[in-house]
Amino acid sequence: MKESFFKVFGQRATESSDAPGRVNLIGEHTDYNGGFVLPTAIPQMTHIELALRNDNTVHIVSSDIGPKGEDHSYILGQERPLHRWFDYFEGVTWLLQKKGYTLRGFDARISSHVPMGAGLSSSAALLVAMFRVLRTTFHLPLTDVEIALMSQSVENDFVGAQVGIMDQMASSLADTGTALFLDTRDLNYQRIALPEDKVEMFIINSGVRHSHSDGGYNTRRKECEEACLRLGVAQLRDVADVSLLSSLPEPYLSRARHVVSENSRVLKAVEAIHKGEMETLGQLMIESHASMRDDFKVSVPEIDFLVEASLAHPLVYGARLTGGGFGGSIVGICKKGHGRELADAIADRYQSQTSYHASILVPELRN
Numbered sequence: 001m002k003e004s005f006f007k008v009f010g011q012r013a014t015e016s017s018d019a020p021g022r023v024n025l026i027g028e029h030t031d032y033n034g035g036f037v038l039p040t041a042i043p044q045m046t047h048i049e050l051a052l053r054n055d056n057t058v059h060i061v062s063s064d065i066g067p068k069g070e071d072h073s074y075i076l077g078q079e080r081p082l083h084r085w086f087d088y089f090e091g092v093t094w095l096l097q098k099k100g101y102t103l104r105g106f107d108a109r110i111s112s113h114v115p116m117g118a119g120l121s122s123s124a125a126l127l128v129a130m131f132r133v134l135r136t137t138f139h140l141p142l143t144d145v146e147i148a149l150m151s152q153s154v155e156n157d158f159v160g161a162q163v164g165i166m167d168q169m170a171s172s173l174a175d176t177g178t179a180l181f182l183d184t185r186d187l188n189y190q191r192i193a194l195p196e197d198k199v200e201m202f203i204i205n206s207g208v209r210h211s212h213s214d215g216g217y218n219t220r221r222k223e224c225e226e227a228c229l230r231l232g233v234a235q236l237r238d239v240a241d242v243s244l245l246s247s248l249p250e251p252y253l254s255r256a257r258h259v260v261s262e263n264s265r266v267l268k269a270v271e272a273i274h275k276g277e278m279e280t281l282g283q284l285m286i287e288s289h290a291s292m293r294d295d296f297k298v299s300v301p302e303i304d305f306l307v308e309a310s311l312a313h314p315l316v317y318g319a320r321l322t323g324g325g326f327g328g329s330i331v332g333i334c335k336k337g338h339g340r341e342l343a344d345a346i347a348d349r350y351q352s353q354t355s356y357h358a359s360i361l362v363p364e365l366r367n
């Protein structure tokens with residue numbers, strides 16, 4: 001048990017947990033199509049401290065999630081989705097009780113350094129941190145993979161975002177030193193190290209916020225399902241080659257072409273990392289971005305601007321939109337030792353030409 005001396009509502013917090021956000025290097029919108037992804041954890045975390053109560057009330061307060069200073073209380077067993085920031089918490093206790101676990105009321109204080117709506121999985125970090133702290137508090141026999149699956153179930157069945165499994169697996173199992181090469185069909189994974197002596201990653205948040213419980217994400221998912229029906233396959237993962245898609249009308253052809261080509265890019269990216277070929281990895285990221293922009297249509301002009309501004313630098317190998325899209329962040333890779341200076345220059349150029357504020361998440365500023 002990790003003892004904390006932080007006081008929650010005047011009581012001593014008895015347990016605490018963290019979970020990181022994630023950035024996806026490549027493999028976008030492939031997870032709900034049974035495909036491959038390559039995310040890694042980011043240094044920014046969500047932190048939860050908890051103190052048990054003697055009743056059935058859950059009282060949560062957060063400095064960073066939801067309107068400033070707003071707290072929320074509910075009674076265990078009476079959870080219901082209200083399309084508010086606290087749905088994530090109510091969803092976790094709802095699911096645990098539905099699975100037969102007995103809980104008791106608690107006070108919880110949440111702080112998060114994972115920016116919301118930035119394509120860096122703030123919601124997965126929140127859910128995984130919450131499941132972790134409850135696992136410890138109530139001695140729940142849950143594995144990290146089960147925590148990922150339950151976090152996805154809260155998103156799908158309570159919050160109403162039909163997201164795949166990548167973010168929750170990344171938050172629950174990835175670390176900042178390696179990329180998690182995940183087969184989302186059977187959840188087999190391998191941790192793969194980027195050649196640290198050669199390459200550095202940068203992440204810039206465009207400041208254009210997105211939300212996956214809004215239309216765009218769920219629409220793309222339905223379009224992929226429709227493409228499968230028309231092709232007579234269970235999942236787009238089952239299509240070996242883009243040449244097999246020619247019978248599809250638009251927009252299904254473009255959507256499916258993105259997914260099928262993206263799956264093969266992930267496999268090539270893993271091979272490139274194993275061989276230490278960073279130019280190849282960068283090129284695959286550039287192609288991935290073009291496919292998301294032109295075929296899957298989930299980019300926005302501000303993100304395209306950030307990607308193009310990145311690619312204008314000769315020390316950058318590649319850059320792309322990361323996460324679900326419709327705003328959010330870009331991830332890029334560049335020659336080792338130049339990440340911060342390049343990201344600063346890219347962010348400055350972005351700010352001088354748009355009305356948004358860009359923030360650099362990685363590399364973090366050193367003191």
Ligand code: GLA
Nearest residue numbers: 028029163164165166323324
């Ligand atoms: C969001 C979802 C993931 C995945 C990505 C796109 O982050 O939560 O499941 O679909 O978008 O790759």
